[in-house]
Amino acid sequence: MFEVLFIGLSLTSVLLLIALGLSITYGAMGVINMAHGELVMIGAYTAVLAGIHLGFNIFLSLPLAFVIAALVGLLIERVVIRRLYGRIIDTLLATWGVAIILQQLIRLEFGLTFFGISIEGLGPGLQNMRVPTFMMEPFDLMGLSIQPYRTFILCVTILLTALTWYLVYRTAIGVQVRAIMRNPQMAAACGIDVRRVSALTFAYGSGLAGVAGVLLAGFRTVMPDMGATVVVDGFLVVVVGGVGSLLGTILSSALLGQINGIVSVFSNDIIARAVVFGVVIAIILWRPRGLFSFKSR
């Protein structure tokens, strides 16, 4: 039973990791960021490249990926999203375009292939990130078999969630973010620099995606289109949890993760996927605004 719950828990942590950044950008800024999956991908490639060329292990790659993904996010915000606030369908299309550009940049090695230069770790091929050996060997604790890597993901997710909660609910900038979430015009009228705060929020959400990428790289395949499946899972969680609600995001990833884990252990993964989608549809029918949502004014 512990194993089943652990699988669910581990799926939950992966979902939450992806959705955390998304719930901030979507919730706080009303931007449907289709490039979120690509930011995850950039995090993963940062880990692969840092491992090959700088000799970084996973612990050093985590902060590096956060910084790089955050910078890319900031750039996307400055160049594209800034001009599209309040036009939710347009952001969807524009960020989708950004996603394709990012994928191609990796695939074409930033255009260097045209000059016959090739960088190890980039290109259309499959890549992987090395995981330290001690994180691959499971150990026994009180009769339970503990998988260090999955446990590590779980711990990082808990830490990041706590950090995000602290930032949003206990700091001055968090108050500003929440004010913008409720009503950007009123927030601006109160003297909040909406543009600056939004840009920072977007960068933070992107950075979280980068961290998620590093952790995913440890047990999934790293390739240019890995982001596409990731972003779907992320949106499922955010929509079910309720836009802009941290608690909703946590609970909905727990719900979907555990349903997925339990059904896939007792029947199989394909049915589990179908059940998850069924539950999502039912919840959206029952509560169109998600499990936890506030009324925006």
Added chain:
Amino acid sequence: MSNNRRNFLKQTAAYGATAALGPGLWASAARAESEIDVGVLFSLTGGLSIVEQSLADATLMAIDEINAAGGVMGKKLNPIVEDGASDARTFNERASKLVLRDRVPTVFGCYTSASRKAVLPIFERRNNMLFYPTYYEGFECSKNVVYTGAVPNQQLSNYIPWIINTLGKKKFFIVGSNYIYPREMAKVSKILIEQNGGEWVADEYLELGHSEWGAMVSRIKSSGCDVVLSNVVGDSVIAFYREFRNQGLTHDQLPICATVTSEIEIAAMGAEVAAGSFTSFPYFQAIDTTANNDFVERYRRFVDDSSAVTQHALECSYFQVYLWKQAVEKAGEVTPDAIREGIKGQTFDAPNGKVTVDGENLHTFLTPRIAQWGGNGQGEIIDEYPEPIKPLPYVAYGETDGDLFCSAAGLDSSRL
């Protein structure tokens, strides 16, 4: 867009009408030129390009070598390269273009079964030839396709008995990606497992590209099996082997015996994760013969990458061009019908050893081999058949050496 499409349809119809005039046209079209056009159709873009680009390279390398040695019957080969873009519909359009507009007598190409099925009607309707280099699930009997890759009996008929008798493993957990190839492979495996006195405890599938293996590996762990037979394809392979290791399973106790995991996937997952597992293919880069070492060397020079890996489908892409050359020379003319007659029984010394095209079903005799992966990303060949074995595309339905379902007369569908 719609205008282009309309033009395309118009042209297609026009060429279709001329092509229907008869086979005599082929001969005159070919005779008029000092070059012979041939089609090369693989995905050069999109998700499948990782593998298919290398198959296109191997094909072009063979064409280059043949041209450098004087061509075919004194004529140079002129490859017309088209991009299938990892999309079955694009494959269909590009194949139509090659067959109808360029009027090539043969196309070398296709990697996935999906793309082959998409182009098959064109080759059958226009009576053209496709040379298909990939190992596949069998269950096909077209007189317009020469299949140079392995069919299930050539990957499994030595593998399953070897697992049961030499490895001493009797309880199989069969796992695969959810589409036709793994399902047909599983069908053949089950027949062989039961014949050899083993048993299978589960037969499970995950969707293509699935990368979350936690639940499946945990089911493998608790199933009580002592060997895993994997027909998992593509990028999921990597996530699978990694999760296997993460959950503390080792290939010493519970080996993964795979049918699709090649040098490419091993390199992508990190060799240490796969070290100790097994794969069955007729060709491995590690085959230590002068012919193969030389082939690997030439391929690396051709693609200008000193660490490029070669694998089964790549080798088939290479040697099938030579088989084609011999067929044309034997027939004395470059028409699809002549090539089909000429290819029957052709033998060539490929990098993996002798290969022969079967005169009945146009599949290829290949030598099954089993390799164990080492920490360096290369297989060590630990078992091989003494000689090439006959391809049986319908082995899952009871086809045997002496009782062919697919023969030169066509498919005996009453047997299915």
